[in-house]
Amino acid sequence: MRTSIATVSLSGTLTEKLSAAARAGFDGIEIFENDLLASPCTPEEIRERTADLGLTIDLYQPLRDIEAVPEDEFARSLRRAEHKFRLMGRLGTDLALVCSNVSPLAVDDDALAARQLHQLAELAAQYGIRIAYEALAWGRHVSTYDHAWHIVEAADHPALGVCLDSFHILARGSDPKGIESIPGEKIFFLQLADAPLMQMDVLQWSRHHRCFPGQGGLDLTGFLTHVRGAGYRGPLSLEVFNDVFRQTDAGPTAVDAQRSLRLLQESTGVRPPSAAAVEPTGFAFAELLTGDAEPASALLHALGFARTARHRGKPVDLWEQGGARILLNTASDSGRATLSLTAIGLESPDPAAAALRAESLLAPVLPRRRAPGDAPLDAVAAPDGTEIFFCAPPEPETPGWTDDFAPVPHESPAGTDVHGIDHIALTQPWLRFDEATLFQSGVLGLLPHESVDVADPYGLLRSRAVTNTDGSVRIALAVGPAPEHETGGAQHVALATADILAAARRFRDAGGELLTVPANYYDDLAARHEFGDAELETLRELGILYDEDTSGTFRHCYTRTVGRVFFELVQRDGDYRGYGARNAPVRLAAQHAQH
The missing domain is CATH 3.10.180.10 (2,3-Dihydroxybiphenyl 1,2-Dioxygenase, domain 1)
Known part of the structure; x- marks a missing residue:
């Protein structure tokens, strides 16, 4: 299937966004009205530029607050729409997005909405334009896709169809299975966006926290399966409002976007994988x-x-x-x-x-x-x-x-306490954390786990682990609170040992310096877990941290940071799968204190 991306999903000028989309392999773009208004280029120049780049303009968006309004207001809307239809002719695109009305002037009257949308479509048809009607999740009276389809069906005009947006549908908890009852030819356009699962106002959620498919918690695979089941064969287009994407270079963001669509198409069988995923061992x-x-x-x-x-x-x-x-x-x-x-x-x-x-x-x-x-x-x-x-x-x-x-000639160490690499932790630029997660899972074939926030003395640190099936490859991705805090930007290699006490003592005796852990931590540890006096004192002496869950226990300690790197010694007992997240705030504070 063809792929497209809305210009609002990328940063920069309109021409920069077009170039980034083309380099990333997109077939088309949606032009967001504000991007065109802010561009010094004429519509004809934009049309020529997109053609030169091998792109099509698949959608012009959006027209707002048009339907279900008093007649004098609707007359003004028709005048505005006609001006936009002429503009679209200059751009060389024939599909306009109309969002469901959010204006206080809108009335709750489906028959009026259908009649006015019919009139709008009739006017659009005179200019060779079609209208895709989309239900905004916060629409004043129309906020669900099935309601929008009911109005479009009642309007009964060949130039009028629906636009389906995965965020607006899934964020409201609507069941996408009903999409299959909409005739495929009446689904004029499809917009895709993922989002982390959050408890917040849906408008703010939409405006600031959308992300590319596979980077959030919405079921885009199931959604696209239902849309395909309805018979839709048009472009798969990304419309992502995201504060981070607005601040990052458009080139890498467009590549990340294209990668997300390829993975989504693989998951639904729309696109066979160019090469099968190979899980590292x-x-x-x-x-x-x-x-x-x-x-x-x-x-x-x-x-x-x-x-x-x-x-x-x-x-x-x-x-x-x-x-x-x-x-x-x-x-x-x-x-x-x-x-x-x-x-x-x-x-x-x-x-x-x-x-x-x-x-x-x-x-x-x-x-x-x-x-x-x-x-x-x-x-x-x-x-x-x-x-x-x-x-x-x-x-x-x-x-x-x-x-x-x-x-080279070498002496074997007196004892071998380390038997392998347990995990590697990579600090990510804060603008690229979601991209890194998608890369590790989609490209490397690793399984992403739940994201975790831990307290750092200078803010919150977000972390997310990716692993292979048996846990022999573990990579912890983290983003610190700010670039200037070097300890938050350090990377580390965790070494697996079956006897952390011996490994820590050997390291210390060889002149190594272990991270000093505050005594308050061990007072709290004694309150949370039962230890023999000697065991707790040994943990305190060596700066060893402790965690447990229903599957096993975890003991770990850290070296001082050299440059941007430190090492961790890890002992896992039982089937403990975590990384001692409870202890991370203590470790981070200790590293800041000794930096």
């Missing part, structure tokens, strides 16, 4: 980049890692412990002296298919400088710039990415 590595290797090397050594190999052609060292692998990249041309987490390697049963999937969903494929003998690793960029590598799992006698590294 584990972490191959986490890569740290720095211009000064000494602090990072000291931290890794204290954690029990050994420097086991060096890349044959690049300044990258491989550090290993158990099944956990960290790459330390000291490229002199990186321009980054501050330690940062720049790449994640994901083990995949089919790396080539995983890369093809990512590319089909508009993930930027990253160019790689490869020597003739280097492993053919494919990488794409996540929305925050993190590089995602797709790696084949290590197999005996099968060349893999680790063969790019030459072993």
Whole structure:
């Protein structure tokens, strides 16, 4: 199906929005009236520009407060509408959106509404224009799609149909199954928007908090299935009012929008996937980049890692412990002296298919400088710039990415406390959090969990985990309260251990510094859980935090932050699946205090 996007969904000037939509692969656009009014371009110039970009103008919107009004008011509306119909001829579009009336002048009279819409459609037809009537969720007398269809059916004009908007229908809790009773040819247009589930005024909800399909809590898959069941075969168009999208660059937002529509079409069978989703099976590595290797090397050594190999052609060292692998990249041309987490390697049963999937969903494929003998690793960029590598799992006698590294003499650590990477936490730019979630789930095949808000000393921090089916890949996405608070913008790697007490002691004895946790936390812990005196004192001594649920227990502690990176030691017992969210405010406050 063709895809379209309303200009109100993107930031910038009208011409910037058109270019962004075209680059992202949209077929058409809806022109929001305010965007045209603010443009220095004539309608003819806009028409020519869209044609040059390969776009069609699928809808001009909106005409407001027209139907079910006194006759003198309706006469003024017809005059205004006729002017707009002539304008649409200059633009080269033939479909106008009419929203249900919200004016205090509107009267509750369906027969009057139908008669006046018939007259409007008759006038529109003289200009080769059709009218799509949409029920606003806050319409004064018409606020549901079935009511709007009842009026359109009564008006009985071939140039009059309905526009269905997923937000207006689903936000009111209306059952979309009834859409299938509307003849497909009378559904003139379809607008799609998701939204987080919120308890607030529907108008404010709509104006500020809509998002792209798959980023909220509305059932867009079921909705589109019913619309398709009615026989609609027109464009799938996005109309998203969102304060964040209005402040972000139109290019990435348009790509995010197109990706959301491709995933929605996949979920309903409208569009077969260009490449099937390939769920990752584990972490191959986490890569740290720095211009000064000494602090990072000291931290890794204290954690029990050994420097086991060096890349044959690049300044990258491989550090290993158990099944956990960290790459330390000291490229002199990186321009980054501050330690940062720049790449994640994901083990995949089919790396080539995983890369093809990512590319089909508009993930930027990253160019790689490869020597003739280097492993053919494919990488794409996540929305925050993190590089995602797709790696084949290590197999005996099968060349893999680790063969790019030459072993170096090293001493094995005295004991191996860490057996793998438990999870990786990535701080997102606050403008890109929803985009990151959609990328991780749609492109990487991970399952999103519920979003959680935790208190930071300088505001709220939003976090959302994505995992594979068995939990062997866990990524926690977080957005901090403000960019200037560096601890809120740090990233971290959580290392799994079966004995956190031994791991924490070994780290401390090797010269590592654990995050100091306030004594008040342990007083509260004693009130919430029963511990032996010695156990609680040990947790306090090592700065270990504790959580439990009905499935198991969770103990974890943190290193001091180096640059933008810190490590977490994690011990999961039973079937605990969380991340110690209850403890996050204490950890954040402690990090601010020691920053």
